Amino acid sequence: MRPKLVLFGDSITEESFGDGGWAAALAHHFSRSADIVLRGYSGYNTRWALKVLDRAMDGASFGEPPAAVAVFFGANDASLPDRSSGFQHVPLSEYSANLRAICSHLKEKWDSTIMILITPPPIDEHGRIQNPYGDNSSGLPERTNEVAGAYAKACVAVAEESGLPVIDIWTRMHKFPGWEKLFLRDGLHFTSLGNRVLFEEVVRKLRDVGLSLETMPVDQPLFYDIDPKDPLKTFCN
Template sequence: MALCEAVASGSPLVWPRVLLFGDSITQFSFQQGGWGASLADMLVRKCDVLNRGFSGYNTRWAKIILPRLVRKGSGLDSPVAVTIFFGANDSALKDENPKQHVPLEEFVANLRSMVRYLRSVDVPEGRLILITPPPLCEAAWAQECLQQGCKLNRLNSVVGEYARACLQVAQDCGADALDLWTLMQKDGQQLASCSGKPSDRSWHTVKQMSSKWSMAWESTAARERGWRLSACHVRKNFPGV
């Protein structure tokens, strides 16, 4: 239904929704200059970008909470696209961080489970993007651990194993994937700031991909419902204005 028809009939104006589901890297992505904020800006008036990032979460906990975020038969509230961005916490070393660590085999099973669930609530594979955990600058992270009085609890080589597993799940399930672990290590990019998190420069890669996603999702949104509104016909489209 075209937007003007929706207004004339008194129907609510609901924009298509894009769901960003992940850990702290997603939760904090709406900070100034963040990749989530950039994506929301690209899609303004086209899609609502929902941040469902949960700091500290791994796939074991994410799998449990997902059904409470997206449900079947929610109509206009159903997302037109979903990103699944976990692995940074799952890949923590078991001996040093047993609370967040998730064995590789379980990590794979959890990702598959979440993809299957999203399919069951009518989110097609083509609208799912699995994002690998980003690379870790061990030197910076070691300093962070030292300040917290603990041993180094993550290794970039281990993160790479989880990244490759994520890519395999995406391939097997027919979903799209973004290999951050590889992309952020190309051309000697600075991997992390003093906090061990990816730096602003390294997030440039994600922002470039966000631009690609926004064009694809905008096309999907346009096909599913008319969201365009001509400024030349505001009074016609909104009687009484």
């Protein structure tokens, strides 16, 4: 059977098979060599993800351990507890513990599968004020970039202590001038270019860990490489 790459995450994962989505790009990139299995749950944090983990993974491997599972949570965990999305908030220490538990459980289930953590993305607070979540009449964002950064650092720390590969998309996106509007359509969810950045990072990380799923040579450069100095030019080309 063809190798499987399972994507387990929140709404940024759930919508990733949409037009220009990062999962759709992965499916196209690996169209002749691997299958992309979507397990995205809009609104979920790591606490809820842990509760549904077994059901979410049921059937994901089609009888064989997946080649890799990408675990992409944190955007909802990092919601501010005193705002409209506060019910999604998970304290930082619990977030770290939940990530460990998710990866540990999956590793026990599939010991040959590579687990890849993805940090929560940056937050454009102005964009969140313009696109409020729920009944948010405070005029304040329900998420902040500073808090999202703290959760991103915690995700990286969990990966390092567990010996797991990690994609620090929070830091990566910050390397591009004007990332707020380039990559985030509503201050949280990705634009087509934001999706392109994450697609690039996933493919690179798979290569870094020696998991080449492409039929093309491993050392061949990606067609979609993004130039931080001029991302729009790269994207348009």
